[in-house]
Amino acid sequence: MLFQVEMTVKLPPEMPVERAAEIKASEKAYAQDLQRAGKWRHLWRVAGSYSNVSIFDVEDNAELQDLVSNLPLFPYMEISVKPLCRHPSSIRDDDS
Amino acid sequence: MLFQVEMTVKLPPEMPVERAAEIKASEKAYAQDLQRAGKWRHLWRVAGSYSNVSIFDVEDNAELQDLVSNLPLFPYMEISVKPLCRHPSSIRDDDS
Amino acid sequence: MLFQVEMTVKLPPEMPVERAAEIKASEKAYAQDLQRAGKWRHLWRVAGSYSNVSIFDVEDNAELQDLVSNLPLFPYMEISVKPLCRHPSSIRDDDS
Amino acid sequence: MLFQVEMTVKLPPEMPVERAAEIKASEKAYAQDLQRAGKWRHLWRVAGSYSNVSIFDVEDNAELQDLVSNLPLFPYMEISVKPLCRHPSSIRDDDS
Amino acid sequence: MLFQVEMTVKLPPEMPVERAAEIKASEKAYAQDLQRAGKWRHLWRVAGSYSNVSIFDVEDNAELQDLVSNLPLFPYMEISVKPLCRHPSSIRDDDS
Amino acid sequence: MLFQVEMTVKLPPEMPVERAAEIKASEKAYAQDLQRAGKWRHLWRVAGSYSNVSIFDVEDNAELQDLVSNLPLFPYMEISVKPLCRHPSSIRDDDS
Amino acid sequence: MLFQVEMTVKLPPEMPVERAAEIKASEKAYAQDLQRAGKWRHLWRVAGSYSNVSIFDVEDNAELQDLVSNLPLFPYMEISVKPLCRHPSSIRDDDS
Amino acid sequence: MLFQVEMTVKLPPEMPVERAAEIKASEKAYAQDLQRAGKWRHLWRVAGSYSNVSIFDVEDNAELQDLVSNLPLFPYMEISVKPLCRHPSSIRDDDS
Amino acid sequence: MLFQVEMTVKLPPEMPVERAAEIKASEKAYAQDLQRAGKWRHLWRVAGSYSNVSIFDVEDNAELQDLVSNLPLFPYMEISVKPLCRHPSSIRDDDS
Amino acid sequence: MLFQVEMTVKLPPEMPVERAAEIKASEKAYAQDLQRAGKWRHLWRVAGSYSNVSIFDVEDNAELQDLVSNLPLFPYMEISVKPLCRHPSSIRDDDS
Numbered sequence: 001m002l003f004q005v006e007m008t009v010k011l012p013p014e015m016p017v018e019r020a021a022e023i024k025a026s027e028k029a030y031a032q033d034l035q036r037a038g039k040w041r042h043l044w045r046v047a048g049s050y051s052n053v054s055i056f057d058v059e060d061n062a063e064l065q066d067l068v069s070n071l072p073l074f075p076y077m078e079i080s081v082k083p084l085c086r087h088p089s090s091i092r093d094d095d096s
Numbered sequence: 097m098l099f100q101v102e103m104t105v106k107l108p109p110e111m112p113v114e115r116a117a118e119i120k121a122s123e124k125a126y127a128q129d130l131q132r133a134g135k136w137r138h139l140w141r142v143a144g145s146y147s148n149v150s151i152f153d154v155e156d157n158a159e160l161q162d163l164v165s166n167l168p169l170f171p172y173m174e175i176s177v178k179p180l181c182r183h184p185s186s187i188r189d190d191d192s
Numbered sequence: 193m194l195f196q197v198e199m200t201v202k203l204p205p206e207m208p209v210e211r212a213a214e215i216k217a218s219e220k221a222y223a224q225d226l227q228r229a230g231k232w233r234h235l236w237r238v239a240g241s242y243s244n245v246s247i248f249d250v251e252d253n254a255e256l257q258d259l260v261s262n263l264p265l266f267p268y269m270e271i272s273v274k275p276l277c278r279h280p281s282s283i284r285d286d287d288s
Numbered sequence: 289m290l291f292q293v294e295m296t297v298k299l300p301p302e303m304p305v306e307r308a309a310e311i312k313a314s315e316k317a318y319a320q321d322l323q324r325a326g327k328w329r330h331l332w333r334v335a336g337s338y339s340n341v342s343i344f345d346v347e348d349n350a351e352l353q354d355l356v357s358n359l360p361l362f363p364y365m366e367i368s369v370k371p372l373c374r375h376p377s378s379i380r381d382d383d384s
Numbered sequence: 385m386l387f388q389v390e391m392t393v394k395l396p397p398e399m400p401v402e403r404a405a406e407i408k409a410s411e412k413a414y415a416q417d418l419q420r421a422g423k424w425r426h427l428w429r430v431a432g433s434y435s436n437v438s439i440f441d442v443e444d445n446a447e448l449q450d451l452v453s454n455l456p457l458f459p460y461m462e463i464s465v466k467p468l469c470r471h472p473s474s475i476r477d478d479d480s
Numbered sequence: 481m482l483f484q485v486e487m488t489v490k491l492p493p494e495m496p497v498e499r500a501a502e503i504k505a506s507e508k509a510y511a512q513d514l515q516r517a518g519k520w521r522h523l524w525r526v527a528g529s530y531s532n533v534s535i536f537d538v539e540d541n542a543e544l545q546d547l548v549s550n551l552p553l554f555p556y557m558e559i560s561v562k563p564l565c566r567h568p569s570s571i572r573d574d575d576s
Numbered sequence: 577m578l579f580q581v582e583m584t585v586k587l588p589p590e591m592p593v594e595r596a597a598e599i600k601a602s603e604k605a606y607a608q609d610l611q612r613a614g615k616w617r618h619l620w621r622v623a624g625s626y627s628n629v630s631i632f633d634v635e636d637n638a639e640l641q642d643l644v645s646n647l648p649l650f651p652y653m654e655i656s657v658k659p660l661c662r663h664p665s666s667i668r669d670d671d672s
Numbered sequence: 673m674l675f676q677v678e679m680t681v682k683l684p685p686e687m688p689v690e691r692a693a694e695i696k697a698s699e700k701a702y703a704q705d706l707q708r709a710g711k712w713r714h715l716w717r718v719a720g721s722y723s724n725v726s727i728f729d730v731e732d733n734a735e736l737q738d739l740v741s742n743l744p745l746f747p748y749m750e751i752s753v754k755p756l757c758r759h760p761s762s763i764r765d766d767d768s
Numbered sequence: 769m770l771f772q773v774e775m776t777v778k779l780p781p782e783m784p785v786e787r788a789a790e791i792k793a794s795e796k797a798y799a800q801d802l803q804r805a806g807k808w809r810h811l812w813r814v815a816g817s818y819s820n821v822s823i824f825d826v827e828d829n830a831e832l833q834d835l836v837s838n839l840p841l842f843p844y845m846e847i848s849v850k851p852l853c854r855h856p857s858s859i860r861d862d863d864s
Numbered sequence: 865m866l867f868q869v870e871m872t873v874k875l876p877p878e879m880p881v882e883r884a885a886e887i888k889a890s891e892k893a894y895a896q897d898l899q900r901a902g903k904w905r906h907l908w909r910v911a912g913s914y915s916n917v918s919i920f921d922v923e924d925n926a927e928l929q930d931l932v933s934n935l936p937l938f939p940y941m942e943i944s945v946k947p948l949c950r951h952p953s954s955i956r957d958d959d960s
Contacts, residue, residue, distance in 0.1 A: 001252050002140060003275070004149050005336060012301050013876045013939065031185040042151075042191055044098060044180040047925040048869060048932040048945035052183055053100050055138075060193050060252075061335040062277040068336040075301065081336035083195075083275055084140040085254040087148055089127040095138055097924050099947070101816060108781050109204045109267065143253040144197060144260040144273035156865050156924075157815040158949040164816040171781065177816035179867070179947055181926040194332060196341050205396050205459060223377040234343075234383055236290065236372040239445040240389060240452040240465035244375055245292050247330075276332040279340055281319040287330055289444050291467070293528060300493045348385050348444075349527040350469040356528040363493065369528035371387070371467055373446040386524060388533050397588045397651065415569040426535075427570045428482065431563040431637040432581060432644040432657035437484050439522075468524040471532055473511040479522055481636050483659070485720060492685045540577050540636075541719040542661040548720040555685065561720035563579070563659055565638040578716065580725050589780045589843065607761040618727075618767055620674065620756040623829040624773060624836040624849035628759055629676050631714075660716040663724055665703040671714055673828050675851070677912060684877045732769050732828075733911040734853040740912040747877065753912035755771070755851055757830040770908065772917050799953040810919075810959055812866065812948040820951055821868050823906075852908040855916055857895045863906055 001057070002041070002084040002095075003064055007077045008051040026072040039067060055084070097153070098137070098180040098191075099160055103173045104147040122168040135163060151180070193249070194233070194276040194287075195256055199269045200243040218264040231259060247276070289345070290329070290372040290383075291352055295365045296339040314360040327355060343372070385441070386425070386468040386479075387448055391461045392435040410456040423451060439468070481537070482521070482564040482575075483544055487557045488531040506552040519547060535564070577633070578617070578660040578671075579640055583653045584627040602648040615643060631660070673729070674713070674756040674767075675736055679749045680723040698744040711739060727756070769825070770809070770852040770863075771832055775845045776819040794840040807835060823852070865921070866905070866948040866959075867928055871941045872915040890936040903931060919948070 011020055034040035042055040058064045068079065086095060107116055130136035138151040154160045164175065182191060203212055226232035234247040250256045260271065278287060299308055322328035330343040346352045356367065374383060395404055418424035426439040442448045452463065470479060491500055514520035522535040538544045548559065566575060587596055610616035618631040634640045644655065662671060683692055706712035714727040730736045740751065758767060779788055802808035810823040826832045836847065854863060875884055898904035906919040922928045932943065950959060 003253075003336070004140070004142075011939070013879075015301075028185045032187050035187045042188065043183045043186045044100070044191060045183040045929055046100075047179040047181045047929040048867070048943055049929075050933070050938075053178065053180060060277070061195075061275040064275065065277045065333055065335040069338070074338075075299070079336055081275060082149065083143040083253040083256065083273060084149060085143045085252070085257045087139045087141040089124045090139045091128050091131045092138065095140060099816070099925075107267070109207075111781075141257055143257040144195070144271055146261070146266075156949070157867075157947040160947065161813055161815040161817075161949045165818070170818075171779070175816055177947065179925040179928065179945060181924070181929045196332070196334075203459070205399075220377045224379050227379045234380065235375045235378045236292070236383060237375040237449055238292075239371040239373045239449040240387070240463055242453070242458075245370065245372060274341065275335040276341060277335045279331045279333040281316045282331045283320050283323045284330065287332060291445075291528070303493075348469070349387075349467040352467065353469045353525055353527040357530070362530075363491070367528055369467060371445040371448065371465060373444070373449045388524070388526075395651070397591075412569045416571050419571045426572065426575055427567045428484070428564040428575060429567040429641055430484075431565045431641040432579070432655055434645070434650075436567055437562065437564060466533065467527040468533060469527045471523045471525040473508045474523045475512050475515045476522065479524060483637075483720070495685075540661075541579075541659040544659065545661045545717055545719040545721075549722070554722075555683070559720055561659065563637040563640065563657060565636070565641045580716070580718075587843070589783070604761045608763050611763045618764065619759045619762045620676070620767060621759040621833055622676075623755040623757045623833040624771070624847055625833075626837070626842075629754065629756060658725065659719040660725060661719045663715045663717040665700045666715045667704050667707045668714065671716060675829075675912070687877075732853075733771075733851040736851065737853045737909055737911040737913075741914070746914075747875070751912055753851060755829040755832065755849060757828070757833045772908070772910075796953045800955050803955045810956065811951045811954045812868070812959060813951040814868075815947040815949045821946065821948060850917065851911040852917060853911045855907045855909040857892045858907045859896050859899045860906065863908060 001060065003056045003058065004082040004084055005054045005056055005064075005068065006051065006080045007054065007071075007073075008049070008079075009073055009077050010050075011076050023072050023076075030070070030072060034067060039063075097156065099152045099154065100178045100180055101150045101152055101160075101164065102147065102176045103150065103167075103169075104145070104175075105169055105173050106146075107172050119168050119172075126166070126168060130163060135159075193252065195248045195250065196274040196276055197246045197248055197256075197260065198238075198243065198272045199246065199263075199265075200241070200271075201265055201269050202242075203268050215264050215268075222262070222264060226259060231255075289348065291344045291346065292370040292372055293342045293344055293352075293356065294339065294368045295342065295359075295361075296337070296367075297361055297365050298338075299364050311360050311364075318358070318360060322355060327351075385444065387440045387442065388466040388468055389438045389440055389448075389452065390435065390464045391438065391455075391457075392433070392463075393457055393461050394434075395460050407456050407460075414454070414456060418451060423447075481540065483536045483538065484562040484564055485534045485536055485544075485548065486531065486560045487534065487551075487553075488529070488559075489553055489557050490530075491556050503552050503556075510550070510552060514547060519543075577636065579632045579634065580658040580660055581630045581632055581640075581644065582627065582656045583630065583647075583649075584625070584655075585649055585653050586626075587652050599648050599652075606646070606648060610643060615639075673732065675728045675730065676754040676756055677726045677728055677736075677740065678718075678723065678752045679726065679743075679745075680721070680751075681745055681749050682722075683748050695744050695748075702742070702744060706739060711735075769828065771824045771826065772850040772852055773822045773824055773832075773836065774819065774848045775822065775839075775841075776817070776847075777841055777845050778818075779844050791840050791844075798838070798840060802835060807831075865924065867920045867922065868946040868948055869918045869920055869928075869932065870915065870944045871918065871935075871937075872913070872943075873937055873941055874914075875940050887936050887940075894934070894936060898931060903927075 031040060031043060039057060040054060041057045044053045046053060056064060127136060127139060135153060136150060137153045140149045142149060152160060223232060223235060231249060232246060233249045236245045238245060248256060248259065319328060319331060327345060328342060329345045332341045334341060344352060415424060415427060423441060424438060425441045428437045430437060440448060511520060511523060519537060520534060521537045524533045526533060536544060607616060607619060615633060616630060617633045620629045622629060632640060632643065703712060703715065711729060712726060713729045716725045718725060728736060799808060799811060807825060808822060809825045812821045814821060824832060824835065895904060895907065903921060904918060905921045908917045910917060920928060
């Protein structure tokens with residue numbers, strides 16, 4: 001089951017540079033693990049911003065909550081979620 | 097080059113049913129042509145709405161304008177566009 | 193799987209009274225069928241408005257889209273959807 | 289008398305981890321007490337967020353204010369309230 | 385139990401003048417009946433607008449819904465509702 | 481001359497508890513003085529919030545500014561003001 | 577007593593040209609009468625728009641309501657009102 | 673050439689009182705100099721707020737930027753600007 | 769003197785196709801005249817929309833109002849205006 | 865390929881003056897380098913603000929992201945991006 005998730009990172013300006021680097025590194029590792037596991041299906045940068053557009057593929061709402069709330073950057077992001085489903089005009093098999 | 101395009105259809109309630117069906121049919125044909133041509137890479141329905149989330153793959157801004165402004169439903173939609181690019185944490189080859 | 197759905201009805205003022213009554217009657221029948229089927233778990237009026245707050249219990253996003261987009265009042269409503277899941281502080285067995 | 293209450297937690301990033309854990313623990317105890325007392329009828333997590341959707345069942349507006357303003361997380365939440373009442377299409381006895 | 389209700393009238397410009405006058409007259413009669421009954425406790429015009437600020441005194445949310453949704457101008461108004469209760473700094477006996 | 485004033489208190493989370501208590505105590509004393517003087521005619525808590533709805537009765541705009549800007553909580557509040565006047569449907573003598 | 581009033585004209589596109597011209601002519605006459613009477617102290621066009629910024633000088637809120645609600649364009653305008661008073665840094669005698 | 677400028681002061685709550693007083697004093701001197709020079713034509717307090725409505729009379733956009741960006745409170749204000757010009761219904765000679 | 773002007777066209781769906789074509793043709797002629805006269809310095813389409821971003825070069829606010837309010841599409845557009853001036857980091861001679 | 869980029873600088877008030885001066889100096893150098901390279905085609909100050917309107921000329925979305933995210937002020941700015949393309953009414957050769 002697919003969800004579009006948009007995330008905008010807002011790190012507090014007073015966070016020490018090393019702490020920020022640490023969180024970003026664990027975020028990257030976590031994101032790549034989920035991509036390898038097939039849970040985080042797409043991940044794009046929105047050009048000109050510190051935001052991404054992502055497509056998650058999860059079992060249910062509970063798994064979405066589990067994956068998103070464990071993002072290392074979760075406390076520092078504005079996140080919006082849209083549930084997706086197959087569009088009647090789609091011709092692509094795996095867009096459901 | 098990728099763009100996320102979100103479209104919400106707002107047909108005027110006074111539009112005759114046949115006219116609406118006609119526009120929707122040509123919209124569907126147009127959308128499927130662009131998908132086959134590789135220009136409209138993803139197309140999802142937002143569950144519980146008359147909206148979609150789409151990913152377009154175009155040469156440049158001008159082609160995006162050309163494709164979107166020729167949508168049969170274009171005069172009846174609210175559309176928002178976000179330019180996308182490769183995310184440094186992405187592991188997927190074709191997400192650029 | 194649960195979703196909160198908020199709906200606000202905006203009938204065009206020029207709609208004939210009988211037509212409005214007809215749509216509302218079929219909306220009521222449809223809503224009561226879905227409640228009996230266990231799909232539309234809660235349905236409340238927001239006091240002082242022509243809006244409701246609802247809880248849907250569906251298989252997945254696709255079923256949510258199917259049920260909501262077939263509401264007789266669907267073309268005349270503003271609808272917002274929030275995916276829900278179990279809250280770690282909940283003590284109620286069926287709130288998942 | 290029912291109210292929908294939506295709460296989004298915004299803890300200041302500089303709050304020490306132990307202080308946050310302490311507040312969350314007392315919030316959980318308080319929430320479970322109110323659920324047992326029948327005052328906090330439903331409590332759901334909004335998937336992909338640090339928000340909940342709740343249904344309170346109170347005597348009157350004053351009791352709602354009393355219960356909500358005593359939440360341990362009250363100073364750190366954005367809260368919105370909607371008064372609810374029976375919907376004419378509801379078939380469920382206890383949705384009033 | 386008190387509620388603040390703010391109403392802004394938006395009559396469609398194409399409504400015939402006599403029809404508008406008719407609705408406004410029945411609105412006035414209805415509003416004065418509710419004031420006499422003690423249900424509509426205060427009614428003020430917002431200066432420079434076609435809006436009012438009102439205080440309703442009702443048994444519960446259901447009565448609020450009943451009174452507001454039967455306003456003759458109800459289909460033509462934007463309405464917002466705030467539940468009120470006694471303020472700890474109030475010295476006025478009947479402000480509860 | 482009447483004004484509706486809505487105030488939402490936003491104390492900075494890092495303010496020491498005693499300092500907050502001090503400001504709130506002087507706010508309460510000030511609010512009760514103005515109520516006794518007939519200047520702050522109504523004061524209600526918005527249920528489920530740290531906000532109030534108030535009705536001020538002042539000589540003119542300048543007095544409103546004087547009274548509001550001297551609130552001890554003034555630097556910590558979001559405030560909105562609406563000028564009020566008699567509604568043509570009001571039957572209450574003192575609602576002007 | 578001064579008020580800033582901002583008005584944006586939104587004539588329905590289907591209004592016949594002669595009807596629009598008629599309303600605008602009576603609006604102009606009315607505006608000039610109020611300026612001569614000293615009630616409408618300033619009137620500026622916002623460049624690039626069909627909006628104005630105005631300063632009214634009235635006895636009280638009731639007179640503001642009377643003058644504004646009798647504007648011939650009143651049913652076709654979005655209007656916002658701000659009560660003004662003397663600024664402590666002003667050096668101009670008549671800015672009160 | 674006239675501009676309407678609206679300014680809302682948002683001093684950080686942690687700014688020392690003396691520092692705030694210092695900035696406000698230089699702001700006042702600066703504002704009065706510009707008024708005497710005929711550049712800051714009107715200056716009103718918005719009643720019930722820490723905002724003002726101002727009318728600037730400048731040579732061009734560059735002078736507006738120069739005057740506004742040198743306000744001692746500039747880093748602590750939300751500012752909005754509207755270019756003004758003569759209104760066709762104005763009868764006042766100096767409102768251009 | 770430069771202004772950024774953003775325009776979004778919202779033609780009423782019921783406007784006859786020929787009438788729309790007529791207005792668009794005169795809009796195009798008018799726009800090209802102003803470009804040739806050096807008044808409309810830049811004109812870009814926003815990709816994926818029926819909007820443009822424009823830079824006007826005018827004598828003063830009054831000329832901006834004159835040029836913009838005479839656009840054939842003026843009654844059918846949402847327009848926003850920003851006054852521009854030289855940026856201290858600009859190296860381009862004609863960007864003032 | 866052109867993009868309109870609007871940037872508003874929001875430096876935290878507690879940033880030391882020298883640190884701010886340092887960042888602004890490197891921002892200026894960076895901006896002038898990109899202008900000389902033809903990547904940052906236009907740069908205007910929005911009069912009365914700490915904002916700019918810019919036109920970037922880049923190869924693709926990825927280059928836009930690269931240039932913008934490396935702005936020294938990037939962590940302290942609100943940025944919005946609009947993809948531009950040739951307008952059918954433009955007569956200027958280099959506005960594509």
